[in-house]
Amino acid sequence: xTLDIILQAAIGGLLMGLIYALVxxxxxxxxxxxDVVNFAHGELMMIAMYAAFVLWQVSGLDPLLLLPIVVVxxxxxxxxxxxxxxxxxxxxxxxxxxxxxxxxxxxxxFIRGAAQFCFGGEFRSITTGVVANRTAEIAGVFLPxxxxxxxxxxxxxFAGLLLISRTEFGHALEAxxxxxxxxALIGIDRDRIFALGWGLGAAAVxxxxxxxxxxxxxSPNVGANFAITAYVTVALGGFGSLGGALVAGLLIGEVEALxxxxxxxxxxxxxxxxxxxxxxxxxxxxxxxxx
Amino acid sequence: MDNSILRRRRTELVGGATVLLxxxxxxxxxxxxxxxxxxIITILFAGLAQAWNILGGYCxxxxxxxxxxxxxxxxxxxxxxxxxxxxxxxxxxAGGAVGGAGALLVGWPCFRLSGHYYAIAxxxxxxxxxxxxxxxxxxxxxxxxxxxxxxxxxxxxxFRTAKLPYxxxxxxxxxxxxxxxxxxxxxxxxxxxxAVKDDFVAARSLGVRIFPSKMAAAxxxxxxxxxxxAIYAQYVGYIDPDSVMAGALSIxxxxxxxxxxxxTLWGPLIGAAVLIxxxxxxxxxxxxxxxxxxxxxxxxxxxxxxxxxxxxxxxxFGRRRGGADARAA
Numbered sequence: 281x282t283l284d285i286i287l288q289a290a291i292g293g294l295l296m297g298l299i300y301a302l303v304x305x306x307x308x309x310x311x312x313x314x315d316v317v318n319f320a321h322g323e324l325m326m327i328a329m330y331a332a333f334v335l336w337q338v339s340g341l342d343p344l345l346l347l348p349i350v351v352v353x354x355x356x357x358x359x360x361x362x363x364x365x366x367x368x369x370x371x372x373x374x375x376x377x378x379x380x381x382x383x384x385x386x387x388x389x390f391i392r393g394a395a396q397f398c399f400g401g402e403f404r405s406i407t408t409g410v411v412a413n414r415t416a417e418i419a420g421v422f423l424p425x426x427x428x429x430x431x432x433x434x435x436x437x438f439a440g441l442l443l444i445s446r447t448e449f450g451h452a453l454e455a456x457x458x459x460x461x462x463x464a465l466i467g468i469d470r471d472r473i474f475a476l477g478w479g480l481g482a483a484a485v486x487x488x489x490x491x492x493x494x495x496x497x498x499s500p501n502v503g504a505n506f507a508i509t510a511y512v513t514v515a516l517g518g519f520g521s522l523g524g525a526l527v528a529g530l531l532i533g534e535v536e537a538l539x540x541x542x543x544x545x546x547x548x549x550x551x552x553x554x555x556x557x558x559x560x561x562x563x564x565x566x567x568x569x570x571x
Numbered sequence: 572m573d574n575s576i577l578r579r580r581r582t583e584l585v586g587g588a589t590v591l592l593x594x595x596x597x598x599x600x601x602x603x604x605x606x607x608x609x610x611i612i613t614i615l616f617a618g619l620a621q622a623w624n625i626l627g628g629y630c631x632x633x634x635x636x637x638x639x640x641x642x643x644x645x646x647x648x649x650x651x652x653x654x655x656x657x658x659x660x661x662x663x664x665a666g667g668a669v670g671g672a673g674a675l676l677v678g679w680p681c682f683r684l685s686g687h688y689y690a691i692a693x694x695x696x697x698x699x700x701x702x703x704x705x706x707x708x709x710x711x712x713x714x715x716x717x718x719x720x721x722x723x724x725x726x727x728x729x730f731r732t733a734k735l736p737y738x739x740x741x742x743x744x745x746x747x748x749x750x751x752x753x754x755x756x757x758x759x760x761x762x763x764x765x766a767v768k769d770d771f772v773a774a775r776s777l778g779v780r781i782f783p784s785k786m787a788a789a790x791x792x793x794x795x796x797x798x799x800x801a802i803y804a805q806y807v808g809y810i811d812p813d814s815v816m817a818g819a820l821s822i823x824x825x826x827x828x829x830x831x832x833x834x835t836l837w838g839p840l841i842g843a844a845v846l847i848x849x850x851x852x853x854x855x856x857x858x859x860x861x862x863x864x865x866x867x868x869x870x871x872x873x874x875x876x877x878x879x880x881x882x883x884x885x886x887x888f889g890r891r892r893g894g895a896d897a898r899a900a
Contacts, residue, residue, distance in 0.1 A: 386870045
């Protein structure tokens with residue numbers, strides 16, 4: 281195994297890790313805000329991928345240009361999911377924890393069925409665009425441009441999320457997270473904050489989905505694998521911590537890429553699972569978790 | 572225990588015996604194989620959901636990795652049979668023991684985690700098991716293991732065409748899980764476990780030992796789940812990691828308990844009786860087209876039941892049964 285191959289794998293892991301981080305950030309945001317683990321998170325990503333695919337097929341435009349449209353759609357979808365389902369799940373009087381797990385799980389199955397209904401089970405992919413199928417070579421290391429573009433966009437989106445957390449809205453989010461009852465006394469509409477939080481979470485995973493669709497196939501089951509990675513990333517970084525999601529995403533991207541190199545590609549997830557278990561053994565709330 | 576509790580428990584016991592009797596005669600007039608199979612799968616899942624309920628419902632530890640123990644049971648009994656010739660009637664117990672041991676092994680590190688961290692850790696452990704079995708040639712890897720047919724026998728739990736023996740096998744299994752839950756509900760353990768679920772700080776202050784309570788619940792839950800896996804393997808005659816260890820199964824096992832009513836005696840059975848026929852029938856009649864309508868119906872059903880009846884379908888049957896546990900939760 282030469283240094284070249286290791287470097288190549290490490291860079292691949294870095295690019296993938298940034299995408300994982302953004303997927304996890306959306307999940308973490310929602311969890312931090314209202315203690316809800318969204319088991320349909322991977323399916324939200326799948327919707328964004330299909331949305332990008334359909335818009336691309338209809339318009340023929342570059343997927344990068346379609347990104348803003350999909351993000352707006354996803355934001356609305358996230359708010360809709362909150363208003364239609366999650367608000368109800370949060371207001372039940374019994375078994376709240378289990379109800380929210382299984383409501384979002386039911387939603388995941390429903391979305392998967394709907395995708396199957398609309399698009400069939402075939403794998404589809406976006407084949408044109410500025411970066412499609414192009415590779416750059418720097419010092420002997422190959423950089424697939426779609427992945428580079430995706431990781432840059434994800435990094436920018438992450439910066440955007442951090443900026444939002446500095447705004448007044450961000451402070452309102454933080455305050456609602458700290459004490460969801462007290463905020464009502466100072467004129468913050470908790471329900472609205474939760475809905476916007478879901479919008480943001482869905483938009484974040486939507487960005488990751490569109491960028492992923494530029495180099496990854498789309499199918500009704502594509503969300504499931506990414507979702508497991510996202511849960512591990514969030515739990516590793518600590519629920520509710522954006523910085524934790526970034527660090528954990530990068531760590532998991534690297535661990536996955538290097539495991540695939542050392543063991544077999546079919547075992548690539550074992551490495552990150554083991555790292556995750558090892559970390560939570562010593563830090564039960566993840567690396568940066570406070571919740 | 573005051574009289575009203577004793578009276579309630581006597582009613583439960585009579586109810587249990589009645590349901591058992593009804594389920595014992597249910598298949599006798601039914602001739603077609605499809606319906607027989609549907610009933611067997613439903614009862615099997617009622618038992619599995621009850622097994623999960625012992626840990627998830629009574630002790631409040633939401634495990635989303637029970638496919639691992641199910642798979643352990645299925646593989647242990649099958650491999651003992653295929654490699655060593657040990658009949659599945661014994662292999663079933665060995666499978667249960669390994670399932671219980673597996674649950675202890677997973678619980679030992681994971682019970683330190685609380686809430687969603689615990690749930691996700693169990694998902695991860697289940698996924699590791701699935702990946703390792705997929706890549707482990709000794710246990711058949713991704714191609715799986717066929718159970719060789721050696722003639723109708725209760726020792727080997729094999730019946731080429733008859734469904735009735737399997738019906739009584741799964742009924743016995745489900746009844747065993749029900750009796751276990753019934754005994755737990757009335758025992759000191761059961762009270763301690765429910766205290767752990769509701770408020771572990773308060774429970775600890777009253778002298779309940781939290782960790783041993785969780786471990787005991789996990790061992791019993793894992794044992795029955797492993798046994799269910801062994802029975803399933805003999806019934807289907809073929810196992811591979813995707814059919815007995817996949818993550819989806821870890822959701823299918825608790826689902827009847829959650830929708831029927833967690834931490835209740837009857838919830839798992841009621842949940843299975845609604846959920847499994849709906850999912851199987853919609854798959855048979857609508858799933859063939861490959862258009863996903865069956866999945867949409869199934870997903871919508873889960874959402875609607877969870878939202879409309881958060882305390883479970885069991886609450887539809889009189890306030891008394893659901894009420895006692897609803898107050899506790």
